Amino acid sequence: MRLLFLLAVLASVLATPALAQQAPYLPFYSADTVRVHEMAVAHRAAVQKYLVTPKSVSGEYRDHYKRIAQEAADDVYNTVRYSALVDPVLNPYVQRVFGQIRQANPQLAAVQLVLSRNPEPNAHAVGNSIVMLNIGLLSRLENESQLAYVLCHELAHIQCAHMERGLHAQLTRIHSKELRKEFKRIVADEYNISSKLKELALGLSLNSNFHHRQYEKQADSLGYALLKRTSFDTRQAYRALQLLDKIDQPLSAEPLALGQYFGCANFPYPLPEAPAKPKSIFTVAAPTKTVLETTDTLKSHPDCAKRMRYLSELAQGQIADGPTAPTPEFARIVALSRLEAVQSWFDYDCYDHALYEALQLLHDEPQNAYLRSVVTLSLYELREHLLKHDFYEVVGNVSKHHPDNFNQLLTTLTAWKADDYKGLVACFAQNAPVAPAADEYAQAAAYAAAKLAAEPRATALQQQYQAQYRDGRFAKLLFPKPAASGKKSIR
């Protein structure tokens, strides 16, 4: 009997990971913010401790330094407090890779890695103790070695004290006798003060960008050296830069099949013909580049092509020049990161981006219940903002910097009317029905769909959600407490 019991326990233990792997992933959420608050406080203190006001400088320099140091500390607090992702899967994974790098490079200072829910593909270092990695960047990498190089690059910034050096260089220039003299001369000169000050500021900015580009080159170089000491594949450093060079490209460049998702027999798609892109009457050309201007003069980072050439030299041609198939483990990390990035766009009220990313992923996973919930919730929120007349806060403009299919979505969102949303959501549910899920996302989406359709069951769904998820992810968004409103006249 005891043996049978032991066997049963063993079977259940063995079965649990298998079940967990099969269960659909849902973005991490915890109503308990104590841990991230403590992390944020600790990181703020670390930045404050690091950025010590220098003594042998002018009073103005000191005040300026203090202000920047305080802003940097506050920024770190806010970033960690409101965006740190402390989930049980992705965070431990990136921490493990980070730990391997540090283990292979014991000379490195005590630095902590913070995984951020920021969906922008980026990473950065702050002070002498924090590396921030955005989920948006993790979702765009192909393997662990590329991740390791990204982290090595940021560690190199810390090792070289780039933040402090950059700050000192900039403040030394700003508070230099020459610049003060120049500033006084401009102000004393009665005429064209504004354009002269602009020129002066541009000079400072170009100077600062030049130094930043130098720092990036150093970080690429030292980062590569740090990577070499690990067991990761150093050839992937080059490939990481190659990916960054194309980071603005979408997952898929194909036009979004909006009519197929959001039109059906009961509610014909409201825009049978694609709305025309807004045309400008202006034909102002971009300013012509002077001979002296290189392609990255105005950028804080060197062009990726330059960095790739440099890294290729460092690696003596030992580079991975092209895509590599991810391991199943890393493929899962990427897949989960993408879902977290979608949720982040949503949480930051960027419903245009959330909808776009969710639709891109749905193309390959049409039955993904979480993504379908995000689409429904995004549509619901877009309509809410239309009704509140602050649509401009959640939907961007068409821009030449966006992928074509994102511009297609923006043009469409601008053309849809508040009355269209009921049909859009109904058709979306009808066109690819999925088995009803009982998770928070599905329940929130069910409420949103019912509310849009003005179904009486919306009240019951609201009560159900609030009973089950009192401090849930969508509790404040979907059921806000009415706020006292003040009004002002307009002329």
Place this chain on the structure above:
Amino acid sequence: MLVKRILLAAAMALVVPAALHAQTQTIDGISNMRRAALSPIYAGNEVKGYVMFTRGDKADRKNDNYLLDLYDQDLTKVSSITIQKPAGYTLLKNTFNGSAFAFYFANGKDQTLEIETYDTSLKKLGSKVIGDLSGGDKRMLAAQAMSADPAGNGMMGMNLIPVPGLGFVRNGYTGAMAKGYTLAIYDDKLNMHWRITSDEKSKQYESLSITEAADKYLLGMMMRRDGLMSHKFNFSMVALDAKTGKKLLDMPVETSPTEQLSLSSFTFDPSTREFVAVGEYYKLDDKPMVNKSQGFFVKRFSEAGKVVSAKNYGWHNEVAALMPAEAKASQEDNYVNFNHAVVKGADGRMYIVAEQFKIVGDGLGIAMKALGGGTSVSKGKIANLLVFELDPQAKLSNVKFFPKTVTNAEIPPGAGLMGSSLLGMIMKAQGDFDYQFLQKDDANTQFNVVYLNFDKEKGEAAKGYIGGIGFGNSGKYTTDKIELNAGPTYSYLYPAKPGYVMVTDYYKKKKQLGMKLLKMNI
């Protein structure tokens, strides 16, 4: 940072990345903001951008730097033009004729006017100083400077009208008392092609207001009267050949044996090649624009000037029969209508947008007057909006009533004696009406009326909202209201791309100006 783009460094939760391309703009360092500093740029019917005219620092001993900041219809900054001009420059009007932008300035110090033109890449095309201003011109300029919307296309004032394919038409006044008119057309490089002037020998006062360039015509309304102070107006419909300036039509709005007519709108319908005149009719003994009108009329004329059809719609007869029940109380409460706009849809239906107003005694004003104060003893009351819909045969088919909160407006002392129609025009010039503008798409299928409901008498302390009324080819009338939030020192409302309005919020303490595009649910 690792990537090439300048991205969000910190406090992501507090910053929205999409705002990088949002339909908003925030400008710092603005020490003061007047409504006229910003004006929409139209291409055809639609708003395609904005120009902001600001004075910067001193350029040299004599000149200041002025900035013309140009934004597209989505509020994306396109470019800036810096011009050096003497102090006291004001932008009277910006306009676009499809190939060139024209900026029309008044130089207050030198008492001159100036036009500058730019192509669509904002390369300067031409510049012209107009120095020989008449006394009438100067009077009009002074009045325009005091108007609520100096760039507005009122009946009077200095204006510059775009003429696609030809250039720009500028109007002017002759004589010290604006007895006559002048018109001149300039091409995109500001070479003058023709100029016409009213007959100096004419005994009557004549003012010609060009309203639009349509097809091959320049259309306008001529107002004639016997003397400067005369309240007896005669209206004519005028059509000029845009290429030559030759007068092709100058036809009085005929007065029948039973009534006399005033003209509110004169347009050309290219689909039927007919001129369309809309206005109000009065009793034979009444004075148009002084007494209360009896109703409105629609007359259609062939290109040769022959009457094709003429229909009258009396307020108490045809209009009352179609008036919704909720509107009747205000009609019986002695409100009169002021016609703001007349538009024709692509499907042939015509819409006349009117707003109710009346003059009442002002208790406080009367008391102040008794105590020797100089305030008006009357005040204006602005009530509801009406849309009169006419079918393609110009038959009144629908009257829509849009209730609003009644608001008050100050009127000038003595204006209470003027008569309702003339007073309506004064209130319009003062910006007292709630109606702000009518937006239409290029295809003439969708029209939006935008109004602002707040008490002008209470000024900034009043609470209000932006209202929108949509109508057009769909046959449906839709409405929307936008509540205004507290915070800004001033807010101004501007036309925007179809379906939107643009609101600017100025914060005096922060010296900050915010611009945003609000999508209307209409």
